[in-house]
Amino acid sequence: MIRPDPFNLIVSGIGGQGNILLSRIVGRLMFKAGYYVNIGETFGAAQRGGSVFSAVRISKKRIYGPIVPDGHANAIISLEALEALRVLSRYGNPKVAAVVNTEPIYPVAVLSRRAEYPGEDDIRRAVSKASGRAFFFNATRMALDLGAPIVVNIVMLGGLVGVGLLPLEASLVEEEIKTSVPGSKTELNLTAFRKGISAVAV
Amino acid sequence: MHKLLINSPGEKMLLLGNEAIARGALEAGLAFATCYPGTPSSEIPEQFFTISRESDLYFEYSANEKVALEVAAGAAIAGLRTMVTMKHVGMNVAADPMMTLAYTGVKGGMVIVNADDPSLFSSQNEQDNRIYSRISSLPMLEPTNTQEMKDWTVAAFDISEELGLPVILRTTTRLAHIRGPVTLGTMRPRQLKSVFKKDPSHYVCVPAVSRKLHRELLEKKERACHMAEKSPFNEIIGNGELGIAANGVSFNYVKDAIADLGIEDRTSVLKLGFSYPMPKQLCVRFLRNCRSVLVVEELEPVIETELRAIAQKEKIDVVIMGKGVGGLSQLYEYDPRMVREALAQFCGMEWKGRELLKISGFPDLPPRPPTLCPGCPHRATFYAVGQVYPEDAIHATDIGCYALGAMPPLSIGDMSICMGSSVSSACGFSRATDQKVAAFIGDSTFFHSGITGLINAVHNNHKFTLVIMDNGTTAMTGHQPHPGVDPDAMNINRKQVSIEAVVRACGVEDVHVVKPFHVKKTIEALRASMEYDGISVVISEEICPLFAKSVGKARKARPFYVDKDLCKNHRDCIMYLACPAMYLEGEQVEINKDLCIGCSVCAQVCPENAIKPLKS
Numbered sequence: 001m002i003r004p005d006p007f008n009l010i011v012s013g014i015g016g017q018g019n020i021l022l023s024r025i026v027g028r029l030m031f032k033a034g035y036y037v038n039i040g041e042t043f044g045a046a047q048r049g050g051s052v053f054s055a056v057r058i059s060k061k062r063i064y065g066p067i068v069p070d071g072h073a074n075a076i077i078s079l080e081a082l083e084a085l086r087v088l089s090r091y092g093n094p095k096v097a098a099v100v101n102t103e104p105i106y107p108v109a110v111l112s113r114r115a116e117y118p119g120e121d122d123i124r125r126a127v128s129k130a131s132g133r134a135f136f137f138n139a140t141r142m143a144l145d146l147g148a149p150i151v152v153n154i155v156m157l158g159g160l161v162g163v164g165l166l167p168l169e170a171s172l173v174e175e176e177i178k179t180s181v182p183g184s185k186t187e188l189n190l191t192a193f194r195k196g197i198s199a200v201a202v
Numbered sequence: 203m204h205k206l207l208i209n210s211p212g213e214k215m216l217l218l219g220n221e222a223i224a225r226g227a228l229e230a231g232l233a234f235a236t237c238y239p240g241t242p243s244s245e246i247p248e249q250f251f252t253i254s255r256e257s258d259l260y261f262e263y264s265a266n267e268k269v270a271l272e273v274a275a276g277a278a279i280a281g282l283r284t285m286v287t288m289k290h291v292g293m294n295v296a297a298d299p300m301m302t303l304a305y306t307g308v309k310g311g312m313v314i315v316n317a318d319d320p321s322l323f324s325s326q327n328e329q330d331n332r333i334y335s336r337i338s339s340l341p342m343l344e345p346t347n348t349q350e351m352k353d354w355t356v357a358a359f360d361i362s363e364e365l366g367l368p369v370i371l372r373t374t375t376r377l378a379h380i381r382g383p384v385t386l387g388t389m390r391p392r393q394l395k396s397v398f399k400k401d402p403s404h405y406v407c408v409p410a411v412s413r414k415l416h417r418e419l420l421e422k423k424e425r426a427c428h429m430a431e432k433s434p435f436n437e438i439i440g441n442g443e444l445g446i447a448a449n450g451v452s453f454n455y456v457k458d459a460i461a462d463l464g465i466e467d468r469t470s471v472l473k474l475g476f477s478y479p480m481p482k483q484l485c486v487r488f489l490r491n492c493r494s495v496l497v498v499e500e501l502e503p504v505i506e507t508e509l510r511a512i513a514q515k516e517k518i519d520v521v522i523m524g525k526g527v528g529g530l531s532q533l534y535e536y537d538p539r540m541v542r543e544a545l546a547q548f549c550g551m552e553w554k555g556r557e558l559l560k561i562s563g564f565p566d567l568p569p570r571p572p573t574l575c576p577g578c579p580h581r582a583t584f585y586a587v588g589q590v591y592p593e594d595a596i597h598a599t600d601i602g603c604y605a606l607g608a609m610p611p612l613s614i615g616d617m618s619i620c621m622g623s624s625v626s627s628a629c630g631f632s633r634a635t636d637q638k639v640a641a642f643i644g645d646s647t648f649f650h651s652g653i654t655g656l657i658n659a660v661h662n663n664h665k666f667t668l669v670i671m672d673n674g675t676t677a678m679t680g681h682q683p684h685p686g687v688d689p690d691a692m693n694i695n696r697k698q699v700s701i702e703a704v705v706r707a708c709g710v711e712d713v714h715v716v717k718p719f720h721v722k723k724t725i726e727a728l729r730a731s732m733e734y735d736g737i738s739v740v741i742s743e744e745i746c747p748l749f750a751k752s753v754g755k756a757r758k759a760r761p762f763y764v765d766k767d768l769c770k771n772h773r774d775c776i777m778y779l780a781c782p783a784m785y786l787e788g789e790q791v792e793i794n795k796d797l798c799i800g801c802s803v804c805a806q807v808c809p810e811n812a813i814k815p816l817k818s
Contacts, residue, residue: 040376051575067538072556081277082568089564107571111780149796
């Protein structure tokens, strides 16, 4: 069983980071486990480089609409630090769990000094304030250590599974990863996934 | 085998809304599909594109939506089951054939999928295309979830054949891009060939024929209305005297809100799925049972207006509300909170909802709009344009990734309204002002609707430069082919149409072909073109790096780095280019080697030659 029902998971990041794949893997696993699942996806190349998020709504009872009501996220997983805050500012609440990649990616306006990117400590403080539990780690660094920045989303999936909010068994997630990525990338992705799990292990 | 071809009725799959529509079409025995891609409809034809390579389904990416509909019209009048997909503004382009195709009707079932975009996630406007069913008299279905998107697509083909009319299936971004459960049905066989029976008194729309056909269309509409009355897609749920009417995605929010507020016993919901023609008798029954009615529909007050007309005609004393209640407006998409508030207000309930976080004390969040990718050739072209054209020059731009060039620091783009408007509006600007004028159009958009504007410019002696930014694909919607793509790169059996040959054949005498990563040469060509007395065309050719990667043709260039011994911190690289691969480490510009594709443009822009390729 999941609690609460419906359970609303938000996956945020930047277009091109792979948040869609992450939400699809979670959605498919819960669907296979017999839950009603609805994933609202924001994507398209038109969103590349911009803020994006997808919402997975999971329930034993029925299908829920594609948009999470404001203030009603149960977990957020963010592939980029600032984007965690953007999503929390609308969907956050004192009970939500947040799993956040601390590596910043600077918007163009920040580069040309037309806007300022908040400091890491400010982001951590605000995320902690807008959530019940917060987990921070540098998933980008871990992905780079594996020589593949592309797998940052799979590291974060490991983080989500490691936190244990959803009844997701690591072995089943690994099976799903195998069917979701090209054969030559299987080992790389499994390693990334396990790194993510250990990143949140206390 | 493609997952949508699996013939296992009863199996459950988690499908994207657009995949569900594609599956529905295949179950209905779709034989022939066409489209011009457009968000949020593009994932439907994407399925057909792949499936047509491993089955006998005919599919084509057509030059534009008008062409797509006309191609499909030929096949449907001949007798095949056809589907045409487009985004809402694409229907404006297809409207010309659609209005009169409604007169001739079709023999094989035809479903026109129209995807509206409330909130303008990736569009130039948020027009409500339900209105198109009203002016064309074509029936419209509006599914509310993934299962209905599949099932009603199958039904749409049957309705189309029963009436002999194309049927419009309308979705919105939220539905097109939901992933939800779908129980599969049985695959029906495809009919791949037919024989056209001549019948000019039905298909050649001269005035004498069309006068008769219009009468026939109205008769068909009357029959469609009877079908809508009996359709299971329209229903009244509950029998409370507070009525709520809803369509499409809004129906989900209404359902969730009623459960949340616990008002099942007090309300009745009119769900309009076969939404045009409106099922009048059903509406009358609904209205007579209600004390007051709230209409929950995104964008225009279409249902609201029509329910009012029915109530007035039938002398039913009922208050009908919609736009203006709570946050319900004609603007943008609805969300669950807004609908809960409106329903609570309508029912006279106190509802505050969950208190939102106090975000005072939050740091300011810098906005993050979409940007041109690292190494995007458009950035290089726009940089060169900025070097050549004076500050007050007019830059008419168009629909595509390059519209992002209008944002700082590139800031090239002064006007864009629709596909192809860059070329034609430049004609007007160049006559109406003495400012320098340049127009910018992508390769796919050029084929879609830029060519006519160019011919117009040549014939009417307009004076400006047209820059065709040829990145070898339809980039923004996800790398679909167009008539100019390299068929070998995409492994498709199609002929390539040369942009340069088309431009010259249109009568343009001053033509320059440049590689935008050669900054100096590009600047020279643009300057010569700007000074040319007449219409001049610059074709800026460089493959979209994302597309290149996906077809295994990525640049084999080394990424660049900033040599700190040489860098004097002018920051021309950031100020003029602002490539997302650049970042500041303290006060020092750095380049992220994992993002840099080695286009070398920043190295050419740096006054100190401080940007160099990394040694491997």
